[in-house]
Amino acid sequence: MKRCQIKTGFFVLKECGAIATARCRSCKKYVCEAHIAEQGKPQDDMAVLTNTTTETGTSSLRKDVLCIECYTKMNKEKLSEKYHKGYRSSTTNDIFWYFYMRDSFYRNHHYQPFDDYDTDSFNTTSYGSDFDDDDGSASFYDS
Amino acid sequence: MSNKIKGDKPTAGLFKTLGMLSELTPEQQALIKKLRIEGTHTAEEWLELLQEIVLYDTNNDAARKKLTNTMTLTGILAFISLFIIGGFPPILFLTLLLLLVLIVAAVLYYRLKGSDLPNLLRFYIFPLINVLKEESQAQAPLTIHAYLGKKVSEEFLVKEEANSNRGYPKVRTSHYEVPFLFVDTRLSDGSLLSIEMRDLIRKRRITKRNPRGKIKTKTKYKIKVNYEVRIGFPKKTYELTSTQAELVGNVADKAKVKFKENEKRNILNIRKRQIYTNISYVPDITFLLSVIADGYEKMRQSA
Numbered sequence: 001m002k003r004c005q006i007k008t009g010f011f012v013l014k015e016c017g018a019i020a021t022a023r024c025r026s027c028k029k030y031v032c033e034a035h036i037a038e039q040g041k042p043q044d045d046m047a048v049l050t051n052t053t054t055e056t057g058t059s060s061l062r063k064d065v066l067c068i069e070c071y072t073k074m075n076k077e078k079l080s081e082k083y084h085k086g087y088r089s090s091t092t093n094d095i096f097w098y099f100y101m102r103d104s105f106y107r108n109h110h111y112q113p114f115d116d117y118d119t120d121s122f123n124t125t126s127y128g129s130d131f132d133d134d135d136g137s138a139s140f141y142d143s
Numbered sequence: 144m145s146n147k148i149k150g151d152k153p154t155a156g157l158f159k160t161l162g163m164l165s166e167l168t169p170e171q172q173a174l175i176k177k178l179r180i181e182g183t184h185t186a187e188e189w190l191e192l193l194q195e196i197v198l199y200d201t202n203n204d205a206a207r208k209k210l211t212n213t214m215t216l217t218g219i220l221a222f223i224s225l226f227i228i229g230g231f232p233p234i235l236f237l238t239l240l241l242l243l244v245l246i247v248a249a250v251l252y253y254r255l256k257g258s259d260l261p262n263l264l265r266f267y268i269f270p271l272i273n274v275l276k277e278e279s280q281a282q283a284p285l286t287i288h289a290y291l292g293k294k295v296s297e298e299f300l301v302k303e304e305a306n307s308n309r310g311y312p313k314v315r316t317s318h319y320e321v322p323f324l325f326v327d328t329r330l331s332d333g334s335l336l337s338i339e340m341r342d343l344i345r346k347r348r349i350t351k352r353n354p355r356g357k358i359k360t361k362t363k364y365k366i367k368v369n370y371e372v373r374i375g376f377p378k379k380t381y382e383l384t385s386t387q388a389e390l391v392g393n394v395a396d397k398a399k400v401k402f403k404e405n406e407k408r409n410i411l412n413i414r415k416r417q418i419y420t421n422i423s424y425v426p427d428i429t430f431l432l433s434v435i436a437d438g439y440e441k442m443r444q445s446a
Contacts, residue, residue, distance in 0.1 A: 008277045010432065011439045012332045086428060087270035098273060105429055111436050114332070114444070 004032035006067055010102055012114040024067035026074075034095070037071030072099040080104075157209065157251065160202040163195075164258055171196050175258050178292035180268070183284045186276035186328075190269075197269050200260045207259070210252040217245040261291050266425045268324070274432070280331050288325040295319055295346055295364075295422065311352040319344040335375035335408070338431065343367040344422070366419040368426055374438040375408040381442040383409060390441055398437055411438045 004016035006029065020030035072079065079100040087097050105111060155163060164172070174180055174196060184192065221241035227234045268289055275285060299319040306314040324340040345365045352358050383390060390411075391402050401412040415434050417426065 009331065010274055010278050011435060012278070012330070014331065086425070087266050087273075094270075094273070097270065098277065101429065105432060105436075108429075109433055109436060111440070114439065 002030040002061065004035055005029040006031060006035040006069060007115075010105075010113065014115075020061060022062035022065040024070055025064055026066060026070040029067055029069075030061070031065060031067045035068045036065045037068040037096070038066040068095055068099050072096070072103050076100075076103075155202040155206075157206045160199070160206045160255070161251070163199045163202060167195055167199065175199075175260060178260070178290065180264075180287050180289040180291065183286040185282055186272050186279060186285050187281065189272050189285060189287065190276065193264070193269055193272070196260070197265050199258075200265055203255050203259050207252055207255050210248045210255070213248045214245055214252065217241045217248065221245060261423070262425050263289075263323070264291055267428060270428055271326070271431070274428070275326070275328055275330075275336075278330050279328055283329050283331070286325070286327040290321065290323045294321045294323070294342055294344060299344075311350065311358075313350040315348045317346045317348075319346065333377040333380055335373075336435070337373040338435075339371040339373075340426070340431075341369050341371075343369060364420055364422045366422065366424060368417045368419065370413075370415045370417070370431060370434050372413045372415075372431075372434045372438065373410065374413075374435065375410045376438075376442050378404075378407055378409060378445065380445055381409065382445045384441055384443045398434065400437075400441075409442070411441060413437055 002020040002023075004018045004020050006016045007013040008016050016032055016035060018032035018034065021033050022031045022036055023029070024031055066074070079096060083097050083100050087094065087101075106113070164175075167175070171192065174192075180193075221238055224234050224238040224241065228238060268287070272285070272287075279285070295317075296319075299321045300317060301320050302318040304316050306312075306316075308314075320341060320343055322339065322341040324338065326338040327336070329335055343366070347363045347365075348360060349363065350358060350360045391400050397415065399414040401414075403410040403412070413434055415430075415437075417430055419426075
């Protein structure tokens with residue numbers, strides 16, 4: 001089973017990891033449903049499907065899609081026009097704004113985010129125990 | 144189904160917008176009434192709670208804009224029709240009809256105005272939660288205390304003074320301090336993040352007399368938005384890029400940095416300020432993100 005390879009997060013980037021349903025036609029990354037930005041009109045099923053072997057057998061991935069990262073890079077002007085005043089959507093998850101803003105922020109502020117490829121210490125599975133072990137707010141807030 | 148770029152154009156009509164308010168949950172209605180957001184939920188839960196309110200507010204703003212246009216148009220037509228009545232009496236019926244529309248529009252406008260929320264929610268807090276959702280674990284608690292009400296009010300008045308001039312110009316200066324946003328959460332890298340934003344508002348009411356003897360009053364605002372961002376970086380993940388002495392103090396971009404540490408964390412306290420002159424300003428979210436990024440830039444991965 002392929003997992004979504006789109007990087008989420010702002011200060012620390014990490015792979016989305018959701019089950020991929022497509023593969024970006026531009027960067028060839030595996031993409032989940034939430035990170036598909038644009039979908040081409042398939043001419044025939046065979047042209048847009050690629051087979052991938054999963055743990056449970058073979059499943060099909062759509063190929064004629066553009067991931068959100070590529071879409072953001074290719075449509076800077078269009079997105080800039082929409083979001084030049086900031087967030088202007090009433091939807092809960094305007095990923096176009098998020099990826100556009102993140103991309104512009106990195107460029108304008110010359111910011112290099114941490115990447116989970118860089119480090120093994122962003123071990124998210126240890127989150128629960130880490131939270132419990134911490135002496136929490138007292139250590140954080142005492143002044 | 145792929146995502147589509149959605150505009151922020153409201154879809155509900157006037158009466159549907161009025162109905163939307165009653166369809167909100169008691170918690171959502173209480174939030175609109177109190178103009179305060181308070182509590183601890185996950186980012187996803189916050190978005191779910193606020194989504195309907197944001198949608199309602201978007202439609203409310205659009206409906207009021209339409210009502211303003213209607214009131215202007217009917218007002219002008221009613222005024223013109225008053226001059227025609229003398230020559231053509233049956234026009235009186237039309238005048239009365241226009242006045243009726245004007246009154247109904249005004250009533251609806253003020254009804255909607257009563258449940259309007261400042262754009263701080265739609266254009267700042269809501270997208271900020273979106274960013275924090277991507278930055279934290281799904282079940283991470285996110286505490287938010289936000290004040291959405293009127294900032295220039297007695298509740299926040301700190302000091303008031305008038306100039307000693309007996310004549311003109313008369314200047315009355317009022318200072319307000321408004322803590323309007325507090326956010327606290329744990330990020331997915333284990334860092335603890337706390338954001339506090341407060342407005343220091345100076346209101347100057349200046350009364351002048353021009354050479355023709357006419358008295359005019361102007362009100363000017365200067366708002367200093369103070370950001371205080373505290374980030375507790377886990378030592379097992381991060382270490383400082385420079386010595387503590389190099390880290391603290393005033394840096395070139397006017398941020399003030401303080402450093403503390405305990406057994407598990409390096410804690411950075413970063414203060415920065417932004418200035419606005421419009422009382423209805425909505426802060427720039429990238430400014431806040433740049434303050435947090437300042438903290439991250441002072442860290443590197445632990446060896």
